[in-house]
Amino acid sequence: MHFDALLLSRLQFGFTIAFHIIFPSFTIGLASYLAVLEGLWLATRNELFRNLYLFWIKIFAISFGMGVVTGVVLSYEIGTNWSVYAAVASPVIGPLLAFEVLTAFFLESSFLGVMLFGWKKVGPGLHFAATVLVALGTLTSAFWIISANSWMQHPTGYVRLPDGALRAADWMQVIFSPTFPYRLAHMTLAAYLTTALVVGAASAWRLLTDPNEDESCIGLKMAIGMFAIAAPLQVIAGDLSGKQVAQLQPAKLAAIEAFWETRTEQPFHVIAIPDSAHETNRFEIAIPKLGSWITAGHADAEVKGLKAFAPQDRPPVGIVFWAFRVMVGLGVAMFGLGAVGGFLVWRGHIARARWYLRAVVAMGPAGFVAVIAGWIVAEVGRQPYVIYGLLRTANAVSPVGAGEVSVSLLGFMVVYAIIFGVGALYILRLIALGPTPAPQLDTEPPPRGRPPGYALAAAPGEPEDGPGTRSGEAQP
Amino acid sequence: MTRSIIEPPPEPGAPTGPLWKRLGWFVGLAVGSAVVTATVAYLLKALLH
Numbered sequence: 439m440h441f442d443a444l445l446l447s448r449l450q451f452g453f454t455i456a457f458h459i460i461f462p463s464f465t466i467g468l469a470s471y472l473a474v475l476e477g478l479w480l481a482t483r484n485e486l487f488r489n490l491y492l493f494w495i496k497i498f499a500i501s502f503g504m505g506v507v508t509g510v511v512l513s514y515e516i517g518t519n520w521s522v523y524a525a526v527a528s529p530v531i532g533p534l535l536a537f538e539v540l541t542a543f544f545l546e547s548s549f550l551g552v553m554l555f556g557w558k559k560v561g562p563g564l565h566f567a568a569t570v571l572v573a574l575g576t577l578t579s580a581f582w583i584i585s586a587n588s589w590m591q592h593p594t595g596y597v598r599l600p601d602g603a604l605r606a607a608d609w610m611q612v613i614f615s616p617t618f619p620y621r622l623a624h625m626t627l628a629a630y631l632t633t634a635l636v637v638g639a640a641s642a643w644r645l646l647t648d649p650n651e652d653e654s655c656i657g658l659k660m661a662i663g664m665f666a667i668a669a670p671l672q673v674i675a676g677d678l679s680g681k682q683v684a685q686l687q688p689a690k691l692a693a694i695e696a697f698w699e700t701r702t703e704q705p706f707h708v709i710a711i712p713d714s715a716h717e718t719n720r721f722e723i724a725i726p727k728l729g730s731w732i733t734a735g736h737a738d739a740e741v742k743g744l745k746a747f748a749p750q751d752r753p754p755v756g757i758v759f760w761a762f763r764v765m766v767g768l769g770v771a772m773f774g775l776g777a778v779g780g781f782l783v784w785r786g787h788i789a790r791a792r793w794y795l796r797a798v799v800a801m802g803p804a805g806f807v808a809v810i811a812g813w814i815v816a817e818v819g820r821q822p823y824v825i826y827g828l829l830r831t832a833n834a835v836s837p838v839g840a841g842e843v844s845v846s847l848l849g850f851m852v853v854y855a856i857i858f859g860v861g862a863l864y865i866l867r868l869i870a871l872g873p874t875p876a877p878q879l880d881t882e883p884p885p886r887g888r889p890p891g892y893a894l895a896a897a898p899g900e901p902e903d904g905p906g907t908r909s910g911e912a913q914p
Numbered sequence: 915m916t917r918s919i920i921e922p923p924p925e926p927g928a929p930t931g932p933l934w935k936r937l938g939w940f941v942g943l944a945v946g947s948a949v950v951t952a953t954v955a956y957l958l959k960a961l962l963h
Binding site: 479483488492495496499510514543544547548549550551552554555556557558559560561562564565567568 | 919920921922923924926930931936937939940943944945946947948950951958962
């Protein structure tokens, strides 16, 4: 493998965006969770919801900050490493990213200040409004970013100028390109599931040591509710998105399913080892006809294989095939976690089902892994194009040397390891402490006449009532 | 013992301030936070020029 500026730039962008996506995929769901918790506290005045809110808002603030830091880098990378892409596509993509900053990022960052520092100052009603606005901000952010990415997956509503640059001809077609609705639903559900998995794991971890902690019990039940609702919906959203890929990006679909031949009754490859050099699968475990049925709706449907595309127009097969199976496998596990958890909640055993609690803890990082795997499918599957059918990735890179990109890539790896390591450790420490508030320490001095150090110094009552004397000497 | 910078909700039964004062804090905190964000953004932009 030759490490030229193109490959190194791709590795760098892949590395930085994989780190970045961890945080928004968590904060999108967590902001909505905080809004739900605060709404429930306002409606019921149950202190458990307030305690959970105060616990998760700390983790939200840290994750939000780390998301901003890792996200700012990406826009600069487009300029430094992908300047040809920027020159060609910025008249279309630039405004979408600018709208994201103006409508979403500023909404989030403005009202996060009220969320963190203003509960007593603004009162419960206005504070709840701030929390809801931050949650809306995270969803609006997802809207614009998925819109920009969906346009890159299937560009519509543009014209090409004689110099090769692209201009928007119809903004509605640019913003609402055909793949956008399904991909937005898929990503939003993924974010909600990711958050539910983290909340569930944190709650289960606490319940393993203290099955009577009420906050963790409620947190776990809410997480299970989200698994039970969002995981089946995610299956539907993923299926709809996949069927659209079959129509609009058939080469990507062929890579996802490791189809080499164009034929009817395509099998579904549960496991395969694709061999691009020999245009075949070296090993496969397949279910006959199921591939055509899943991708096109019926077993007799003809589905294109990779051989229908010139080798230079095919995406890498192995990584797309396996990333898709990791994503789907984890999705099935989430589905199972919701079904079993729902049954245990119904039976009333949830806090003491230790095997289930351990499974929920083990699944804590699964949402992040599934999100990254899903993005690998979407982005590597779009290769060799950066804007599908319009601009090849190889033609989009900046005229920079491999040495320069190597240095910046190494710098990112070191800095991200430090930032991510410290941030993740701090969040895990907070999670380990749990949502139960520390008991209020009585800062009042002990009643007069009781010496410091006397065991009942702060107990109510007259000192003469107790076993000690004014001099603090115990009576036999 | 450390003190959390995150402000907890008012105690149950605690008197709330007048609406104009609460709205003032709401707008002030929101605008202040936006100004901090914008300042950081302009500093980053200046760094690149």
